[in-house]
Amino acid sequence: xxxxxxxxxxxxxxxxxxxxxxxxxxxxxxxxxxxxxxxxxxxxxxxxxxxxxxxxxxxxxxxxxxxxxxxxxxxxxxxxxxxxxxxxxxxxxxxxxxxxxxxxxxxxxxxxxxxxxxxxxxxxxxxxxxxxxxxxxxxxxxxxxxxxxxxxxxxxxxxxxxxxxxxxxxxxxxxxxxxxxxxxxxxxxxxxxxxxxxxxxxxxxxxxxxxxxxxxxxxxxxxxxxxxxxxxxxxxxxxxxxxxxxxxxxxxxxxxxxxxxxxxxxxxxxxxxxxxxxxxxxxxxxxxxxxxxxxxxxxxxxxxxxxxxxxxxxxxxxxxxxxxxxx
Numbered sequence: 001x002x003x004x005x006x007x008x009x010x011x012x013x014x015x016x017x018x019x020x021x022x023x024x025x026x027x028x029x030x031x032x033x034x035x036x037x038x039x040x041x042x043x044x045x046x047x048x049x050x051x052x053x054x055x056x057x058x059x060x061x062x063x064x065x066x067x068x069x070x071x072x073x074x075x076x077x078x079x080x081x082x083x084x085x086x087x088x089x090x091x092x093x094x095x096x097x098x099x100x101x102x103x104x105x106x107x108x109x110x111x112x113x114x115x116x117x118x119x120x121x122x123x124x125x126x127x128x129x130x131x132x133x134x135x136x137x138x139x140x141x142x143x144x145x146x147x148x149x150x151x152x153x154x155x156x157x158x159x160x161x162x163x164x165x166x167x168x169x170x171x172x173x174x175x176x177x178x179x180x181x182x183x184x185x186x187x188x189x190x191x192x193x194x195x196x197x198x199x200x201x202x203x204x205x206x207x208x209x210x211x212x213x214x215x216x217x218x219x220x221x222x223x224x225x226x227x228x229x230x231x232x233x234x235x236x237x238x239x240x241x242x243x244x245x246x247x248x249x250x251x252x253x254x255x256x257x258x259x260x261x262x263x264x265x266x267x268x269x270x271x272x273x274x275x276x277x278x279x280x281x282x283x284x285x286x287x288x289x290x291x292x293x294x295x296x297x298x299x300x301x302x303x304x305x306x307x308x309x310x311x312x313x314x315x316x317x318x319x320x321x322x323x324x325x326x327x
Contacts, residue, residue: 004198007324008141008317010134013235014081016119016126022081022128025067025137027320030075032140034068036061039080039136045305046132052165053295057086060129078137082129087119092233096282097289101270125210125299128306135309138316146184147311149304152176152263168297172273176213177300179262183315186249188240188257190318197253198318199262205310206264211299214265218248233258264307268302 003011007027014021039062048054060082067078095117098104103123107115113120139147155164155175168175191198203215223231223246233242240257249260271291280287296302 003271004208005313005317007320008138008313010131012127014084014127014130015116015121016124017084017087017121018116018118020063020081020083022063022079022127023128023134025080027153027317028067028073028075029141029320030073030077030138030318032073032137033071034073034137034140035071036064039133042136042305042309043129043133046302048296048302050301051162052169052301054296055163055294058082058126058129059085062133073137080130080133082133084090084126097278097280097287099270099291100276100278101267118317119293122230123210125302125306128209128309129238129310131209131306131313132309135197135306135312138309138312141316142312142319144185145315147181147315148183148309149179149181149307149311151177151300151304152180154298154300165298165301168268174272174295176268177266178263178296179304179307181261181301181304181311183249183260183311186255186257186260186315188255190315190322191250191252191254192318193253194319198250198255198260198314199248199253201314201318202262202311205314206307209266209303209306209310211266211269211303212264213267215248215262217260217262219246220248220263245306260311266303269296269299271295 002013004011005027008130009026011024013024022272037066043060048056055183063081063083065081067074094104095108095113104117107117107123112181119126128274136277138281152158154161154177199217206212206215217226219226219231233244233247236243242258243253247256248262249255249258271293273291275288275290277286278289
């Protein structure tokens with residue numbers, strides 16, 4: 001459903017062109033300092049504006065509806081909304097002619113045509129504004145852990161990103177990318193095997209971000225081409241420090257005290273200006289489709305902060321579970 005977490009529970013609501021998007025957060029400890037200004041840095045990183053991002057301009061000013069009083073969390077559910085302002089719903093009418101790569105067809109099938117399809121509706125990357133807001137609160141809970149995500153590859157290249165994006169725009173097309181995330185100062189012992197192992201929950205949360213197509217921890221898929229003697233991380237101290245970090249900071253589903261590292265693959269934006277073919281359910285024919293509207297040429301550009309947010313959400317939940325287990 002639209003909820004995630006066992007103690008630190010995040011629920012996402014809203015549609016791309018609806019009244020608002022946002023999040024409802026339960027399980028946050030009381031007494032944590034939170035102000036509207038605390039959200040600005042991460043929300044700014046998520047906003048459009050750079051070349052290759054959508055021309056849709058949303059102010060994304062967080063409206064704190066509950067759970068924070070006099071600058072402190074109260075212990076009750078935190079509700080934050082972002083009211084949509086810059087929408088052009090007339091550009092979206094794809095019920096009969098679903099866009100390739102989008103959830104137009106699957107959403108219509110699952111919900112019997114009652115889903116809001118404007119701008120992708122609840123399937124849109126627009127809903128990640130609430131995810132980022134929840135991540136800001138989560139980072140406060142795990143303040144000793146430093147999480148950093150960055151874009152390391154676009155279109156199969158590790159440099160000249162601006163040129164690659166310009167070429168995609170000229171071709172009326174889009175490009176994907178790879179994002180690397182590193183979390184430092186994570187204590188050993190976080191993770192609840194079997195189903196709620198650290199990498200299982202991180203992967204679950206990461207794949208909830210629209211556009212993600214793959215994830216690997218540590219040496220990832222390269223480990224399949226290594227020998228055990230090459231892949232094993234030799235232990236150097238009683239604290240669990242290792243000579244290498246092929247495991248990416250997790251053993252047996254539990255954090256081992258080393259740096260958590262993982263990389264994700266982000267697909268090219270599905271909405272492109274290039275003419276494509278799709279099935280028209282009204283005419284029962286395959287027909288050409290030109291998508292209008294405002295779209296990112298590379299959705300990966302705005303995703304590092306979202307990756308940080310979901311990582312923080314998972315680590316906050318696991319930290320609170322650990323506190324309760326060891327109490």
